[in-house]
Amino acid sequence: MTAPCRRRNSPLLEPFADGELPTDKTVEVETHLDECECCRESVELSRALKLSLQRAVRSDAEPSTEFAERVTRALSAERERQEERERQPERGRPLAWRFIVPVAAAAGVTLVWGALDQQGKGTHPDGRISANMATSTPGVTASLDQMVDELVSHHVQSRDPDVVEPSQINKLEPEVGVPVRVPSLQQYGLRWEGASVIPVRQLNQRAASLRYSYDGHRVTLYVYNSAQFPLRATLEPRVVRNMPVYVGSRRGYSIAAVEKRGVGYAVATDLDDRESAELVASIH
Amino acid sequence: MKLFPSLSKKPASTAEFEREAVQHLGALLAVATRMTRNGTEAEDLVQDTLVKAMRAREQFESGTNMRAWLLRILTNTFINRYRRGGLEKAVLEGPDADPLADGWVSASTMSAMRDPESTALRPVLEAEIRRALDELPEEFRLAVVLADVEEMSYREIADIMGCPIGTVMSRLHRGRRILKGRLYEHALDMGIVSPEAVVGSGDAPVSLAAFRAKKAVTR
Ligand SMILES: [Zn+2]
Numbered sequence: 001m002t003a004p005c006r007r008r009n010s011p012l013l014e015p016f017a018d019g020e021l022p023t024d025k026t027v028e029v030e031t032h033l034d035e036c037e038c039c040r041e042s043v044e045l046s047r048a049l050k051l052s053l054q055r056a057v058r059s060d061a062e063p064s065t066e067f068a069e070r071v072t073r074a075l076s077a078e079r080e081r082q083e084e085r086e087r088q089p090e091r092g093r094p095l096a097w098r099f100i101v102p103v104a105a106a107a108g109v110t111l112v113w114g115a116l117d118q119q120g121k122g123t124h125p126d127g128r129i130s131a132n133m134a135t136s137t138p139g140v141t142a143s144l145d146q147m148v149d150e151l152v153s154h155h156v157q158s159r160d161p162d163v164v165e166p167s168q169i170n171k172l173e174p175e176v177g178v179p180v181r182v183p184s185l186q187q188y189g190l191r192w193e194g195a196s197v198i199p200v201r202q203l204n205q206r207a208a209s210l211r212y213s214y215d216g217h218r219v220t221l222y223v224y225n226s227a228q229f230p231l232r233a234t235l236e237p238r239v240v241r242n243m244p245v246y247v248g249s250r251r252g253y254s255i256a257a258v259e260k261r262g263v264g265y266a267v268a269t270d271l272d273d274r275e276s277a278e279l280v281a282s283i284h
Numbered sequence: 285m286k287l288f289p290s291l292s293k294k295p296a297s298t299a300e301f302e303r304e305a306v307q308h309l310g311a312l313l314a315v316a317t318r319m320t321r322n323g324t325e326a327e328d329l330v331q332d333t334l335v336k337a338m339r340a341r342e343q344f345e346s347g348t349n350m351r352a353w354l355l356r357i358l359t360n361t362f363i364n365r366y367r368r369g370g371l372e373k374a375v376l377e378g379p380d381a382d383p384l385a386d387g388w389v390s391a392s393t394m395s396a397m398r399d400p401e402s403t404a405l406r407p408v409l410e411a412e413i414r415r416a417l418d419e420l421p422e423e424f425r426l427a428v429v430l431a432d433v434e435e436m437s438y439r440e441i442a443d444i445m446g447c448p449i450g451t452v453m454s455r456l457h458r459g460r461r462i463l464k465g466r467l468y469e470h471a472l473d474m475g476i477v478s479p480e481a482v483v484g485s486g487d488a489p490v491s492l493a494a495f496r497a498k499k500a501v502t503r
Contacts, residue, residue, distance in 0.1 A: 053433055056409075060317060071334055
């Protein structure tokens with residue numbers, strides 16, 4: 001038996017086995033494997049572990065018939081709800097806060113519909129009136145709900161920006177607590193207007209608010225510390241451009257958020273929610 | 285004027301979507317079971333995932349991989365709902381001796397370890413792997429399941445777990461290291477491989493028997 005090769009602990013071997021190395025490094029590793037049994041076996045063991053894990057995990061949980069039936073029933077019920085919703089006139093539709101409803105229902109909370117509908121008091125087909133949402137929605141859902149409301153309110157208000165020059169925007173960082181950059185959104189025809197720091201009273205936190213305009217629409221991009229803003233807990237997860245995006249809408253405005261390396265980005269727009277989701281997903 | 289003209293395409297009908305999504309029930313449940321380590325929670329997680337997916341079905345581009353899309357929703361739902369306070373912190377770390385990484389295990393032993401067919405013990409091995417996986421700290425477990433079982437890329441895992449790629453690599457490395465160690469111990473217990481004399485450098489324990497005895501104490 002020969003002495004073990006020092007390279008068996010190389011940080012390249014695992015990414016190699018995962019197929020994650022760039023070409024030049026792949027060639028480098030392959031060249032070494034040709035002459036080193038020890039590293040070759042180490043890579044083979046990694047691959048064998050991967051296969052064993054796949055078999056072990058996949059062979060374990062065979063869905064029971066009862067479970068399969070339960071899921072089918074749940075999906076049929078959801079389909080009927082969606083079809084029902086499509087038949088209803090616009091006015092009677094619950095605003096998109098339906099995504100919180102399962103959480104609220106689980107907590108035994110009175111459901112809230114269309115509280116801020118332009119019609120005034122939104123009345124749901126089943127008769128619940130929702131004018132007093134702040135008092136009827138207790139606990140965490142209410143405060144998260146109000147946080148989104150605050151972001152939308154800031155979006156709607158006009159105010160003079162604290163910073164107009166994009167290169168000066170890092171001045172906002174001490175107050176916001178995360179890196180703040182101006183993402184390039186010109187490719188979509190968005191025009192930069194300026195940035196401010198805004199308080200989010202519900203959380204006792206601050207966020208940077210970056211303003212853009214687009215063909216007469218206003219687009220606000222919020223940048224915040226995602227550890228302090230549980231925004232994604234209140235929004236519906238979707239996958240856009242292969243990444244999770246959290247989406248919801250309020251008072252006719254849509255809001256979409258992504259999180260990257262501890263920094264949250266949320267856009268508020270009067271575009272439709274899919275466009276907001278695309279927009280926020282395009283931020284690098 | 286549309287910002288994203290491609291978004292105007294028509295989504296799949298609910299019935300079509302339902303038909304296709306249900307085909308992935310087994311794959312989703314398998315992953316959910318390892319994530320939650322609890323059969324009932326796993327079923328709830330899968331059901332929530334499919335209902336959410338149906339609501340968001342316009343987001344799914346037909347022709348792309350629906351299973352991967354559903355798994356992302358499942359993972360996000362798991363992280364958000366079942367672990368809303370964030371993933372539990374991995375405390376398990378330390379200079380624990382690692383016979384595989386430290387080079388005490390020969391190429392022929394590694395070769396024997398990865399050959400469960402010859403042992404006719406595959407079901408035992410699979411049960412052992414599931415147990416070892418369940419005992420991993422959550423962040424490691426999630427990274428390993430996504431990378432090895434779901435074969436997601438580092439980039440995808442980083443996005444889904446909300447951490448840098450370097451962190452994904454380190455979680456994977458540490459998780460797999462623990463699993464390989466367990467596999468090695470299992471192979472020893474089963475007599476698939478035999479203890480070897482230590483070939484490594486001077487500061488390693490004198491023998492593998494001594495190493496195992498030391499491990500048994502610290503456990
Ligand atoms: Zn080598």
